[in-house]
Amino acid sequence: xxxxxxxxxxxxxxxxxxxxxxxxxxxxxxxxxxxxxxxxxxxxxxxxxxxxxxxxxxxxxxxxxxxxxxxxxxxxxxxxxxxxxxxxxxxxxxxxxxxxxxxxxxxxxxxxxxxxxxxxxxxxxxxxxxxxxxxxxxxxxxxxxxxxxxxxxxxxxxxxxxxxxxxxxxxxxxxxxxxxxxxxxxxxxxxxxxxxxxxxxxxxxxxxxxxxxxxxxxxxxxxxxxxxxxxxxxxxxxxxxxxxxxxxxxxxxxxxxxxxxxxxxxxxxxxxxxxxxxxxxxxxxxxxxxxxxxxxxxxxxxxxxxxxxxxxxxxxxxxxxxxxxxxxxxxxxxxxxxxxxxxxxxxxxxxxxxxxxxxxxxxxxxxxxxxxxxxxxxxxxxxxxxxxxxxxxxxxx
Numbered sequence: 001x002x003x004x005x006x007x008x009x010x011x012x013x014x015x016x017x018x019x020x021x022x023x024x025x026x027x028x029x030x031x032x033x034x035x036x037x038x039x040x041x042x043x044x045x046x047x048x049x050x051x052x053x054x055x056x057x058x059x060x061x062x063x064x065x066x067x068x069x070x071x072x073x074x075x076x077x078x079x080x081x082x083x084x085x086x087x088x089x090x091x092x093x094x095x096x097x098x099x100x101x102x103x104x105x106x107x108x109x110x111x112x113x114x115x116x117x118x119x120x121x122x123x124x125x126x127x128x129x130x131x132x133x134x135x136x137x138x139x140x141x142x143x144x145x146x147x148x149x150x151x152x153x154x155x156x157x158x159x160x161x162x163x164x165x166x167x168x169x170x171x172x173x174x175x176x177x178x179x180x181x182x183x184x185x186x187x188x189x190x191x192x193x194x195x196x197x198x199x200x201x202x203x204x205x206x207x208x209x210x211x212x213x214x215x216x217x218x219x220x221x222x223x224x225x226x227x228x229x230x231x232x233x234x235x236x237x238x239x240x241x242x243x244x245x246x247x248x249x250x251x252x253x254x255x256x257x258x259x260x261x262x263x264x265x266x267x268x269x270x271x272x273x274x275x276x277x278x279x280x281x282x283x284x285x286x287x288x289x290x291x292x293x294x295x296x297x298x299x300x301x302x303x304x305x306x307x308x309x310x311x312x313x314x315x316x317x318x319x320x321x322x323x324x325x326x327x328x329x330x331x332x333x334x335x336x337x338x339x340x341x342x343x344x345x346x347x348x349x350x351x352x353x354x355x356x357x358x359x360x361x362x363x364x365x366x367x368x369x370x371x372x373x374x375x376x377x378x379x380x381x382x383x384x385x386x387x388x389x390x391x392x393x394x395x396x397x
Contacts, residue, residue: 068264068291070151070192070224075259075289075331077361083256083288085223086189088148092116099123105131108155112164115141115186120153128154128196137166139176142186142218149193151224157198159231162210164190168217169248170205180217181248188215191223195243198230207238209279210245211272217248221256228263232272237303237311240319241279242270242295252325254284262317263294269337273299273312274347275319276337282322289331292317297339297347302371313340314381315347316367323352330360334367334379341371345379353385361392368397 093111095118096103103122111118112135122129137145147164149155157163166188167173169180177183190213198212206216211230213222227243243262246255262277263269270276276295278285297319299312316337320327327348334345344367348357357380367379374382378397382388 067226067228067268068261070226070261071259072289072291072331072333074333075361077288077331079258079288083221083223083258083286085191086117086144086146086148088117088119088146088191090117091119093118095120095129096122100127103129105129105133109133109135112137112145112147113141115145117144117146117148119148120150122153126152126154128156131155131157131161131163134162135164136173137164137186137188139166139168139174139186139217143184144187144189146189146191147193148191149225151192154194154196156196157212157230159197159199161198162200162203162212162214163195163198164213165210166215166218166220167205170216182250183217184250185218187219189221189223190225192225194226194228195230196228198243200232202233206247208233208236209239209241209272209275211242211270213244214241215244215246215255217250219250219253219255220246221258222260223256224259226261226264227270227277228268230270234273235299235301235310235312236273237299237301237305238274238281238321239279239312240272240275240297240315242272242276243278245275245279246283246285247281249283252284254286254326254328255280257285257287257290259289261291263337264291266294266336269294269296271296271298273297274303275315275317277317279315279319280322280325282325283320284325284327285318285320286328287318287330287332291332292334292345293336295337297341297343300340302341313371314342315339316344316379318346318348319343320346320348321351322355323350324354325350326356326358328358328360329362332362334362334364337367337379339369339371342369342373342381343379344369344373346382348380348382348384350384353383355384356386357382357384357388359388359390359393359395363393364395366397
């Protein structure tokens with residue numbers, strides 16, 4: 001399949017998956033994304049473990065310090081050692097010198113370019129850093145890159161730019177191996193942060209997507225973080241991940257999403273053609289103790305796109321495609337997400353039927369699929385080596 005002049009089979013082969021081929025039996029009309037709305041009172045982040053290091057914020061904001069907390073408060077799934085918070089007590093770079101004015105988007109972009117561990121010292125009150133240019137990771141600045149907001153920092157793309165970008169197969173970010181699609185570093189962790197109003201519309205590298213964060217290669221994990229009102233392109237097959245898009249993880253290891261919130265309230269949801277929260281091709285996700293609500297997949301025509309349609313519209317909360325990979329959802333609450341096509345909550349397609357969808361100790365409810373879903377699994381469309389492996393969970397319309 002060719003999309004925008006790029007061979008999808010070539011890309012997915014590099015990622016360890018295969019070209020997507022999900023059916024699209026019928027569709028409903030397109031849905032618009034919710035407009036920005038004011039947030040509720042301040043809440044702390046849930047499930048986060050304290051990390052040291054100077055923290056702070058820049059300027060006032062209607063987002064940071066308000067809205068739903070990070071994570072599902074009713075989620076109690078065990079977190080493996082490699083998915084725990086990283087130590088940020090000895091930062092490589094501290095953004096800011098103790099005043100809000102010192103914490104600028106440019107300072108954040110410069111810190112990310114240097115790599116290592118990044119923290120913030122911008123004053124005592126939570127607030128927002130306006131990011132006006134995408135912060136890009138250079139692949140030789142690891143091996144670990146940790147960005148820790150201390151539960152106070154919002155990185156706000158202003159509805160104009162993608163916030164954070166990592167790509168081991170992008171020559172402009174420096175090649176560090178001859179097998180960029182399968183290398184162990186950089187290992188990127190974002191923790192105790194809020195990502196808001198990121199926008200990757202029009203980005204075409206590796207099919208685009210990733211309104212707040214795009215991460216290809218190495219390893220990726222997001223911990224105790226929140227994602228509000230991020231967007232990527234409205235239509236198109238396979239592109240997705242209004243909040244996070246992940247490709248090509250080292251040795252097919254999973255990307256971890258731990259104690260995070262995607263949307264969480266009406267008007268705060270993330271919106272894209274596919275995968276309002278998460279998207280990947282051929283990459284396993286392990287999602288623990290997280291909340292997804294009011295995210296939308298608004299494309300039209302499915303994947304591959306039906307004749308006369310632009311394609312997309314699947315996976316209101318999560319969109320996964322490829323061959324042998326696993327989506328594990330544990331201790332998570334997925335509710336009130338929508339898809340114009342398939343999988344109001346989850347769209348999972350293993351093209352050769354070798355992959356698995358695992359749902360444990362989770363609640364999925366009120367996730368309508370306007371086009372299609374798998375019988376007996378409301379809000380889910382799945383093609384895998386068997387039915388979803390569901391234990392201790394509630395899945396209802």
